[in-house]
Amino acid sequence: MDKTKAAGHGKAENVGLSSDGKRVIIIDQTRLPSKKVLLELGTPGEMYDAILGLKVRGAPAIGIFAACSMYCLAQQIGTEKMESFIEELETYGDYLNSSRPTAVNLSWAISRMLRTARLHEQKGRGKVLAALGRECRIIQEEDVAMCRAISEYGLTLIQEGDGILTHCNAGPLATSRYGTALGPLMLGAERGMKFKVYADETRPLLQGARLTSYELLQAGIDVTLICDNMAAAVMKNGWVQACFVGCDRVAANGDTANKIGTSGVAVLANYYGIPFYVLGPSSTIDLDCHAGDEIEIELREEDEIKKKYYKQPMAPDGVKCYNPAFDVTDHSLITGIVTEKGILKAPYEEQIRKIFNQKEIRR
Structure with missing residues (x-):
């Protein structure tokens, strides 16, 4: 119904x-x-x-x-x-x-x-x-x-007038309320802060275009939608001071699975010297998963690439498609992991162990 x-x-x-x-x-x-x-x-x-x-x-x-x-x-x-x-x-x-x-x-x-x-x-x-x-x-x-706690911690990483790049959607729609990666932006806007957000469209399902830009517009935040392959250009132009992304699973060593394309954003941010932050609740940390190569990556239907959201097919019949829903960002590319318990910095395994009060991570 x-x-x-x-x-x-x-x-x-x-x-x-x-x-x-x-x-x-x-x-x-x-x-x-x-x-x-x-x-x-x-x-x-x-x-x-x-x-x-x-x-x-x-x-x-x-x-x-x-x-x-x-x-x-x-x-x-x-x-x-x-x-x-x-x-x-x-x-x-x-x-x-x-x-x-x-x-x-x-x-x-x-x-x-x-x-x-x-x-x-x-x-x-x-x-x-x-x-x-x-x-x-x-x-x-x-x-x-x-x-709410993630939003408060994340807001400490934003300065007035900053440009923030985000990928996929980690706002109120992806949570119960507030959001994770978008939470600090929502909170900052409520408190009168001014900043610019660059939202990757996030192919092939366009969560950035359909959902993130929608939520930010509703909140009165200055948002510019860009194609995924434009991220390097806005970084090179000096328009981005930090990257905020969500997470679907964080391994015990800090490797992070998130929407496909996230890892590429992290590589670009690393090259241009831009801080790259992962924001998510501690429930997203999987202590039983030691490293990112243990995370099972969902593969989705080819038609999401070839036909979804188009009036006519955008690729020839018979062409093969590879459509992983997620990729894994290596912990070495992550500046910090923002949780409700605080901002974790490398070495992540040690920091994660502390917030869960464990002497060592299970292997």
């Missing part, structure tokens, strides 16, 4: 529950910026398709969506036998988790909801459902608080 209205201003969260708590409501991000379409999703297939089809996207938002989905699906399990209940919930979790492999927040949120269910298993179905509902709300509230 969808409810359509013209895209415009508004503070509504982009992921939430219906009034009866039995369906997940999202903004369909594939329809922005021209239309703001609210989807109400109640079946496992609809939820899986929303993740795979990028109707909901952004690592934190995917995590919140997964938690809400698990709560809604748990209510559909009819058995009172708790062993069978947990097994069925695990099956739902495995199904949702198979939709996209790269963003760690998906598996993180599903695991957290399953852990909550097991913790209350002996109390019966009603208590388990109540606990899952609470956990779902807590995860969303935590995300709001984390994004």
Whole structure:
């Protein structure tokens, strides 16, 4: 079911529950910026398709969506036998988790909801459902608080009049509210700061063009949209003083998976001596992943390159396409990783260990 209205201003969260708590409501991000379409999703297939089809996207938002989905699906399990209940919930979790492999927040949120269910298993179905509902709300509230903290830390890295380049979309649409990479910009604008933002269009799905430029315009921020292959030009012109990007998974050594093209931006920034910052919640750090080469990279359909958003195909029939959704930026190219717990600097493995209070990273 969808409810359509013209895209415009508004503070509504982009992921939430219906009034009866039995369906997940999202903004369909594939329809922005021209239309703001609210989807109400109640079946496992609809939820899986929303993740795979990028109707909901952004690592934190995917995590919140997964938690809400698990709560809604748990209510559909009819058995009172708790062993069978947990097994069925695990099956739902495995199904949702198979939709996209790269963003760690998906598996993180599903695991957290399953852990909550097991913790209350002996109390019966009603208590388990109540606990899952609470956990779902807590995860969303935590995300709001984390994004606010990330925004405060990130704002300390921006000076009045700076030019900031960003890639893909890591604003409010990719989280519960505020955003990660765009959070400091939103906060700075609220406080009257003036700066310029250069938004990479982010091929092939144009998240920068469709979503980032939309969000920044709504916030009254000076934003200029550029093609991905123009990043070097604006850097060489001296128009960029820092790069802010989000993250879908951060390895224990600081290697970072983010939207395809991010690594190229980092290489360019390194060449031109421009600070390159990754912004994201600590839930995006995967302690079980030692380095970036262990991160599974999602491969997507060829037609996203050849046909998506075009009235006619932009490539000849039969040509092969390589369409990875993400790439990995080496930790050596990252100036700092901004989390809700502070700004991490190299050596990242040591800094990450400290914020998780671990003596050593598991290998």
